[in-house]
Amino acid sequence: MCDNRARINAAQLPSATRARFALLLTIGVLLAFSSGQTFSALNSPPFAPDSPEQDPVVAGVYVLIISVAVSTLIYMLHPWRQLRSFGSAKCLPENDLLSLRVGCLCSEVGVKMPVLLIDGDISNTDAIAFGWPWRKFLLLGRGLVLLHQTRPREFDARICHEIGHIRNGDIGITFFAHGLIVASICALLSSAFYYIFITAGIFYREWLQWRSDGNAFHAFLLAQIPPFQTISLVFAASVLQSAGWALILIIEHRGFLRARELYADATSANIVGAESMNLALGRGTSESSTALEVFAFHPKLDDRRAVIADPTKLLRPKVIGLLSVGYIVGLVLSAMTILTSVPYLAPPDFEQFVNPSFMRETLNNRPILILFAVYTALGLPMAIVLGSIMFRYGSCLALNTAPALFTLCHAVVGLSVLAIGSFLGFVVNPRIFELLWRGTGGLDGYLPQTRQIATFLFLPGFMLMGAICCAPFLFRLFRGHHIKPPSKAVWLAIGVSFYLFASTSLYGVLLIVLGGPVLKDLPLEISVGSALLILSTFYASIAYLFARRSVSLLPVQFRPVAPWLFSTRR
Amino acid sequence: MQTGDIELLARDFGRQLTTELAPAEAPFFDELVDAHQRPRRSRRDHKLAFGVSAEGGVIAVALYEIGKVALQAIWVAIQPILSGLADDAAKQFRESFGKKLKKWIDSRLSDPPPVSLKPEAFSALMQSVSKIASEQGLDEKQSAQIIEALGKSFRGNV
Numbered sequence A: 001m002c003d004n005r006a007r008i009n010a011a012q013l014p015s016a017t018r019a020r021f022a023l024l025l026t027i028g029v030l031l032a033f034s035s036g037q038t039f040s041a042l043n044s045p046p047f048a049p050d051s052p053e054q055d056p057v058v059a060g061v062y063v064l065i066i067s068v069a070v071s072t073l074i075y076m077l078h079p080w081r082q083l084r085s086f087g088s089a090k091c092l093p094e095n096d097l098l099s100l101r102v103g104c105l106c107s108e109v110g111v112k113m114p115v116l117l118i119d120g121d122i123s124n125t126d127a128i129a130f131g132w133p134w135r136k137f138l139l140l141g142r143g144l145v146l147l148h149q150t151r152p153r154e155f156d157a158r159i160c161h162e163i164g165h166i167r168n169g170d171i172g173i174t175f176f177a178h179g180l181i182v183a184s185i186c187a188l189l190s191s192a193f194y195y196i197f198i199t200a201g202i203f204y205r206e207w208l209q210w211r212s213d214g215n216a217f218h219a220f221l222l223a224q225i226p227p228f229q230t231i232s233l234v235f236a237a238s239v240l241q242s243a244g245w246a247l248i249l250i251i252e253h254r255g256f257l258r259a260r261e262l263y264a265d266a267t268s269a270n271i272v273g274a275e276s277m278n279l280a281l282g283r284g285t286s287e288s289s290t291a292l293e294v295f296a297f298h299p300k301l302d303d304r305r306a307v308i309a310d311p312t313k314l315l316r317p318k319v320i321g322l323l324s325v326g327y328i329v330g331l332v333l334s335a336m337t338i339l340t341s342v343p344y345l346a347p348p349d350f351e352q353f354v355n356p357s358f359m360r361e362t363l364n365n366r367p368i369l370i371l372f373a374v375y376t377a378l379g380l381p382m383a384i385v386l387g388s389i390m391f392r393y394g395s396c397l398a399l400n401t402a403p404a405l406f407t408l409c410h411a412v413v414g415l416s417v418l419a420i421g422s423f424l425g426f427v428v429n430p431r432i433f434e435l436l437w438r439g440t441g442g443l444d445g446y447l448p449q450t451r452q453i454a455t456f457l458f459l460p461g462f463m464l465m466g467a468i469c470c471a472p473f474l475f476r477l478f479r480g481h482h483i484k485p486p487s488k489a490v491w492l493a494i495g496v497s498f499y500l501f502a503s504t505s506l507y508g509v510l511l512i513v514l515g516g517p518v519l520k521d522l523p524l525e526i527s528v529g530s531a532l533l534i535l536s537t538f539y540a541s542i543a544y545l546f547a548r549r550s551v552s553l554l555p556v557q558f559r560p561v562a563p564w565l566f567s568t569r570r
Numbered sequence B: 001m002q003t004g005d006i007e008l009l010a011r012d013f014g015r016q017l018t019t020e021l022a023p024a025e026a027p028f029f030d031e032l033v034d035a036h037q038r039p040r041r042s043r044r045d046h047k048l049a050f051g052v053s054a055e056g057g058v059i060a061v062a063l064y065e066i067g068k069v070a071l072q073a074i075w076v077a078i079q080p081i082l083s084g085l086a087d088d089a090a091k092q093f094r095e096s097f098g099k100k101l102k103k104w105i106d107s108r109l110s111d112p113p114p115v116s117l118k119p120e121a122f123s124a125l126m127q128s129v130s131k132i133a134s135e136q137g138l139d140e141k142q143s144a145q146i147i148e149a150l151g152k153s154f155r156g157n158v
Helices: A016-042 A056-082 A097-109 A143-150 A152-167 A170-212 A217-272 A274-281 A301-309 A319-339 A356-365 A368-399 A404-427 A430-443 A450-477 A488-514 A522-548 B003-021 B023-037 B059-083 B087-106 B119-135 B140-155
Strands: A115-118 A127-132 A135-140
Touching: A016 A056, A016 A170, A016 A217, A016 A319, A016 A368, A056 A127, A056 A135, A056 A170, A097 A115, A097 A143, A097 A152, A097 A217, A127 A152, A127 A170, A135 A152, A143 A152, A143 B023, A152 A170, A152 A217, A152 A274, A170 A217, A217 A274, A217 A301, A217 A319, A217 A430, A274 A301, A319 A368, A319 A404, A368 A404, A368 A450, A404 A450, A450 A488, A450 A522, A488 A522, B003 B023, B003 B059, B003 B087, B003 B140, B023 B059, B059 B087, B059 B119, B059 B140, B119 B140
Parallel strands: A115 A135
Antiparallel strands: A127 A135
């Protein structure tokens, strides 16, 4: 079993929550596209009879660009808003005792000293971190001045928690994600109000026509009842869809924030010790209801204490968390099916893909860049999230945080729950409100197809194999003698080479095992499949070399656990 | 004694004992008592904040509350004396008693109190002190320190 007395700093490992931020971006992209489609539909016939047909994808891209611009603006302005979180605040002098202590803790972690601000409320012992990449701020409650005098260990724990947020890179992601949510909800509301505006315009034009024909107002009203009912239904469905998406976005954002708080707690406990952190958390319990918990910025106190006691808990995904992630993945897959209905965005079949003449024609005739950008924008974050889950289970196996059988059983259950969540996300999502006006006739385009159901069924097995396969590489990485943690380039190299190894292995095995009509030549299939397996061995070797962080072929020392895993420095 | 007078004396009482028993809190005494008197409102949850308020009591606030109770007990103890005096004499008595009370407080209770308490009144006062210390979140050691300081001062005159 892993020795938890030597505190592993889980924040040294690539964080799954950054992948979660990527999912938030994906949801934001989907919302922008959804809003763009509404705008384009409202500016096309029959709403605008004299206008040409608008391209929904182009409109979606425009709305996405505006959403990103607005998000960036909100992010850039966030320090002015955060500054007023505790009311009025003033700068703390550099020679103040508090400043000196904070400076000491920052240099211990290897983080640049933030600008310190303090409010005037002696009963406030909270602190908030915020700021830009080039300038960070720490807003302190005046009660921390007293705490520093009377209970310095608790003071250190609270400050190190905030320094942990700075060290772990939480500030930019948190506030940009917040900006994205605000921009997305504004886009949704704008499209809903634009719909009202356009509809009112249509009714007004109709009334003018009726009046010029000499008809009475009450006759006009009676005639408008059927179309008004349809329009109301469409509007209600649009509002419900928007509300559904907004709710999903907010809940996911809060879940992401709670995960970052646990990482900050673990970082602080690594600096000041678990006992000081537990003193700072106190002996109370969280009393919020389950309904409110999903909207809370902070995790339950029991969860925080559990992570402080055993930081490796951050690695093992929670089953309920996997259900949530699975649901989001299902949402993304559901939205991607909408895109396949747009002619030039439909992906080619496998037979077409391997047909050279078809692919040449495709590249000449289709806007391939839009195709690549759209599917990459939607698919890459999802792939990163699923990959991070495989990585986390692989890390648990490599670090031996629990008996291997327990971890594998947990993985089977967790990944199955993820697949169930994906199926639910595909079927039960805000798009369901479209059925309000399409009726059961719209079910064909809504329910999953056979190949999509097959994806959900094979997903747990595929991911479990991925976790087991990456465990040996991670085992090597976690047993080195290096003191400094791997750089981002090393992590990327390991990830890419492992991905190439996994994908070529999979294609090679499928080609050999499935055989059949793919290349229509059995010896050729076996040759290609074998070549792919040899290539996969090459990629595995590259991944292993990156994992041992040495290009030398001489034996490299094994340690029980690498020193960098305990470090608090970046 | 007017409510305002008790308030001022209670603050003095709390301030002096805080300097004696919890010197780190002494510079913040008035701020702490002002914050204690403000209506309590639930703290908003902020993004990237610590999210949990510091637990445990503040001795300064406890001593201020104890001061109010102690002064009230002393005021009750001198009522029989005041009721037997004429208006002018009562006024003079109140003034001189007030000075003795202030002197007693400024001595950080090391001098004898200006009036002795009957055993039942003293016992009721000690019970109130324990209750206030518990309500204000003080630990056993802090409560024992306060009770000992008060007991030492009054016990000489019980």
